[in-house]
Amino acid sequence: MFLGAFILNVKKGLEGIVALETEISFIDGENGILEYRGINIEQLADQSFDVVVYLLLYSKMPTIEDTIRFSKLLKSKRDIDNKTKSVLNLCNFNIEAMDALRTAVSHMSHCDIDLNENTPEANQRKAVRLVAKFPTIVAGFQRIREKESLIEPDPELSHGANFIYMLRGEKPTELEARIMDTDFVLSAEHELNASTFSTRVTASTISDIHSAIISGLGTLKGPIHGGARLAVMNLLDEIGDVEKTEEFILNLIKNKQKIMGFGHRVYKTMDPRAKIFKKLAKEIAEEKGDMKWYQMGEMMEKIVTREIVEKKGKPIYPNVDFYAGVIYKYLEFPPKLATAIFAIGRISGWLAHCLEQYADNRLIRPRAKYVGKHYSGDK
Amino acid sequence: MFLGAFILNVKKGLEGIVALETEISFIDGENGILEYRGINIEQLADQSFDVVVYLLLYSKMPTIEDTIRFSKLLKSKRDIDNKTKSVLNLCNFNIEAMDALRTAVSHMSHCDIDLNENTPEANQRKAVRLVAKFPTIVAGFQRIREKESLIEPDPELSHGANFIYMLRGEKPTELEARIMDTDFVLSAEHELNASTFSTRVTASTISDIHSAIISGLGTLKGPIHGGARLAVMNLLDEIGDVEKTEEFILNLIKNKQKIMGFGHRVYKTMDPRAKIFKKLAKEIAEEKGDMKWYQMGEMMEKIVTREIVEKKGKPIYPNVDFYAGVIYKYLEFPPKLATAIFAIGRISGWLAHCLEQYADNRLIRPRAKYVGKHYSGDK
Numbered sequence: 208m209f210l211g212a213f214i215l216n217v218k219k220g221l222e223g224i225v226a227l228e229t230e231i232s233f234i235d236g237e238n239g240i241l242e243y244r245g246i247n248i249e250q251l252a253d254q255s256f257d258v259v260v261y262l263l264l265y266s267k268m269p270t271i272e273d274t275i276r277f278s279k280l281l282k283s284k285r286d287i288d289n290k291t292k293s294v295l296n297l298c299n300f301n302i303e304a305m306d307a308l309r310t311a312v313s314h315m316s317h318c319d320i321d322l323n324e325n326t327p328e329a330n331q332r333k334a335v336r337l338v339a340k341f342p343t344i345v346a347g348f349q350r351i352r353e354k355e356s357l358i359e360p361d362p363e364l365s366h367g368a369n370f371i372y373m374l375r376g377e378k379p380t381e382l383e384a385r386i387m388d389t390d391f392v393l394s395a396e397h398e399l400n401a402s403t404f405s406t407r408v409t410a411s412t413i414s415d416i417h418s419a420i421i422s423g424l425g426t427l428k429g430p431i432h433g434g435a436r437l438a439v440m441n442l443l444d445e446i447g448d449v450e451k452t453e454e455f456i457l458n459l460i461k462n463k464q465k466i467m468g469f470g471h472r473v474y475k476t477m478d479p480r481a482k483i484f485k486k487l488a489k490e491i492a493e494e495k496g497d498m499k500w501y502q503m504g505e506m507m508e509k510i511v512t513r514e515i516v517e518k519k520g521k522p523i524y525p526n527v528d529f530y531a532g533v534i535y536k537y538l539e540f541p542p543k544l545a546t547a548i549f550a551i552g553r554i555s556g557w558l559a560h561c562l563e564q565y566a567d568n569r570l571i572r573p574r575a576k577y578v579g580k581h582y583s584g585d586k
Numbered sequence: 587m588f589l590g591a592f593i594l595n596v597k598k599g600l601e602g603i604v605a606l607e608t609e610i611s612f613i614d615g616e617n618g619i620l621e622y623r624g625i626n627i628e629q630l631a632d633q634s635f636d637v638v639v640y641l642l643l644y645s646k647m648p649t650i651e652d653t654i655r656f657s658k659l660l661k662s663k664r665d666i667d668n669k670t671k672s673v674l675n676l677c678n679f680n681i682e683a684m685d686a687l688r689t690a691v692s693h694m695s696h697c698d699i700d701l702n703e704n705t706p707e708a709n710q711r712k713a714v715r716l717v718a719k720f721p722t723i724v725a726g727f728q729r730i731r732e733k734e735s736l737i738e739p740d741p742e743l744s745h746g747a748n749f750i751y752m753l754r755g756e757k758p759t760e761l762e763a764r765i766m767d768t769d770f771v772l773s774a775e776h777e778l779n780a781s782t783f784s785t786r787v788t789a790s791t792i793s794d795i796h797s798a799i800i801s802g803l804g805t806l807k808g809p810i811h812g813g814a815r816l817a818v819m820n821l822l823d824e825i826g827d828v829e830k831t832e833e834f835i836l837n838l839i840k841n842k843q844k845i846m847g848f849g850h851r852v853y854k855t856m857d858p859r860a861k862i863f864k865k866l867a868k869e870i871a872e873e874k875g876d877m878k879w880y881q882m883g884e885m886m887e888k889i890v891t892r893e894i895v896e897k898k899g900k901p902i903y904p905n906v907d908f909y910a911g912v913i914y915k916y917l918e919f920p921p922k923l924a925t926a927i928f929a930i931g932r933i934s935g936w937l938a939h940c941l942e943q944y945a946d947n948r949l950i951r952p953r954a955k956y957v958g959k960h961y962s963g964d965k
Binding site for chain 2: 221227314318428433
């Protein structure tokens, strides 16, 4: 019994394997460069989330007229229906918001007016609805589990501001609103990360776009992917104090434990998104007049840099989740919401990848190398 | 700006790329050989589904005592709770059962007593519950949408027989029961097919096992994967008659349209599962005293072999879905149930792959080659 000659080397975790060509994003991990559709992330960080969603879905920067029209469209689709609210009500209130979001999206697909339509036009329409409704589901679930009444979306507010408003019942400050939108922008897209890859694997069987997004949600949830933000928040809470930070982190390093929010498969230098998040974390700390979480973050970065980057020569820098976690502390988000908030941004990248996959599809179906025994014949 | 030297060739669809090592199944596509855990599929086709689930989950053939104990355990976990029934009631009744199953599993995870436990022991317990409950969800949804009362699982019946019983409200014949169990056995596992691969991508972020299974469900649903059974059933209905088969298929070939249920990425000869399904299709046709669907299937196979295999030299043979679709016609399953029935079998393979992934994890994160423009600097 033999394996075909093409089955030679196992690429565990598919590290370094190029699975496909894309026009959506570009990463240079050596030099810390990230572009969406050819535009540098630093330039995009000043844009509204709506602009970035437009760029990702329609492959070009919107004009001012495009932006006005597209924002209006997104705002008009923010509502969720009563059946979706009923599904949220049936959720166990102890779960991560991510589990509720995954369930609600799965249910929403049933009632989508383009159910069973898998044309480019129908998928564009579904994409707009999904982007628009994600914040409403996440905030809605949090209100339901806190036994608070639901807040209707406010079309006067931006995507980020409206999310905080639906969560709190009060409008955010200008800085909070801007940071929320930038968080969504920075979280929107990152090439073939595991969750995006899983959406493309699902889409590659010509399954529907909701199924693909649900794969992305389930994959993002893992603690070594989007779940890291929750872990960073829990770590900050556990340490609790700037003075205790050094000893705590040194202990983690001594015991060879993973430090959540540090290190990345692709970046061998500081993640460009982490730099922007760090700047925003400082701004929000200053507005709140409480530097504690920011200083703890800085201290953690300093110790990891000294002990791991400098002493051991390993490129373990803060990743996108680290200062995002610090910011979420200032925005007073419950940790169990953290990954779902990441998903509110990332949905836009997932959708762009689905559309790209459908447009030139090839079933994603690798092989495995069998390393077990063969019993046949003598069983 | 440059890409690292490791980014060289794009393997579209990851064809021929070995993503990982496995001890779960072995395929020799050239010679039409399939083994689960080293045991030939022909030998396993005579076993009950419970035996094969045990083999896949625990890496060894059960003794008679193991089988009795394990079957009893599975039977004791078949019930679904009232909240899951409420979720099924909230589904749009026009959907494929697959969409209801995906939603119900997503919801069930919230109420799982091992929620947030990701240990090998907890995952084994979750695996047993998932295998046991899948038929109850699928049959339950079908009964609900037909406005019929739910049928409680019958612990006297095998996995396959009980599924048909919960669906119809009447016990199946001995042959029907045996065929149903064998269908689950043949559908259980197939190396890194797209849905199994997606469950492993999700599991590779250390996300929970329910999330991983939900990725598998969404991926299996696609028409160029598990959705092919539904397509085969629809094709049989559309042709409708043995006499019309030849012309219909010749027309499809002339217009270069895909013939559902034929061809496979890995097999370059007849799929060993298809051979067994074909035999079973003939048996059930004879029991029903109606050869029509079987004869249509044989005719389609004959024409495709003559026109594509022989004249064009392309290895396009019936795959696992083709005669399964024929059998589902005889079992009078509604086409919208077909993919979900496939999932009742495949869940066992997905679970084995999740457990294997967790046991020696490496994040599955390939790269993409950027082929778009770069605008940065001159935007």
